[in-house]
Amino acid sequence: xxxxxxxxxxxxxxxxxxxxxxxxxxxxxxxxxxxxxxxxxxxxxxxxxxxxxxxxxxxxxxxxxxx
Amino acid sequence: xxxxxxxxxxxxxxxxxxxxxxxxxxxxxxxxxxxxxxxxxxxxxxxxxxxxxxxxxxxxxxxxxxxxxxxxxxxxxxxxxxxxxxxxxxxxxxxxxxxxxxxxxxxxxxxxxxxxxxxxxxxxxxxxxxxxxxxxxx
Numbered sequence: 313x314x315x316x317x318x319x320x321x322x323x324x325x326x327x328x329x330x331x332x333x334x335x336x337x338x339x340x341x342x343x344x345x346x347x348x349x350x351x352x353x354x355x356x357x358x359x360x361x362x363x364x365x366x367x368x369x370x371x372x373x374x375x376x377x378x379x
Numbered sequence: 380x381x382x383x384x385x386x387x388x389x390x391x392x393x394x395x396x397x398x399x400x401x402x403x404x405x406x407x408x409x410x411x412x413x414x415x416x417x418x419x420x421x422x423x424x425x426x427x428x429x430x431x432x433x434x435x436x437x438x439x440x441x442x443x444x445x446x447x448x449x450x451x452x453x454x455x456x457x458x459x460x461x462x463x464x465x466x467x468x469x470x471x472x473x474x475x476x477x478x479x480x481x482x483x484x485x486x487x488x489x490x491x492x493x494x495x496x497x498x499x500x501x502x503x504x505x506x507x508x509x510x511x512x513x514x515x516x517x
Binding site for chain 2: 336340344347349353
């Protein structure tokens with residue numbers, strides 16, 4: 313899954329640690345999401361979308377190369 | 380539920396394991412010298428108390444982790460249970476066939492073996508999923 317988490321986080325001037333605090337997750341979880349190594353659950357994806365005031369489908373996009 | 384502070388968790392586990400080591404050094408030798416069944420049972424089971432407390436702390440850490448942390452704990456625990464179960468059944472069959480002479484005290488290694496496989500698997504998972512070796516903060 314491709315996502316715009318890093319782009320939106322940097323646009324807000326936040327570090328991974330700051331975003332992690334907003335979402336009550338670990339910094340490593342943010343890192344794993346941003347690098348595409350981990351796809352967040354639907355509740356966490358919605359929390360991210362609400363936090364950045366985005367529609368969820370504008371933040372996450374299926375990676376056609378992966379199942 | 381608030382996330383568990385890793386520093387506080389580490390300190391708590393370290394202190395409890397110190398108690399365990401002290402019990403094994405100073406209390407455990409008394410077991411063999413004690414005649415009364417009730418007292419011997421009590422002395423034999425005393426070192427399990429700190430182990431049970433540590434298991435409780437580990438459970439709290441997992442329950443209060445975020446979704447990725449819980450996923451890694453679950454995978455690591457599943458692999459550890461699988462490896463130790465396979466080793467146990469192999470050992471049991473070899474012992475029944477009298478190929479390998481082993482006493483009941485080998486059971487004391489089950490929990491450390493679980494912890495070892497779990498720990499190694501967790502490090503590998505953190506490396507794979509986060510690309511870092513920072514397994515302590517994950």
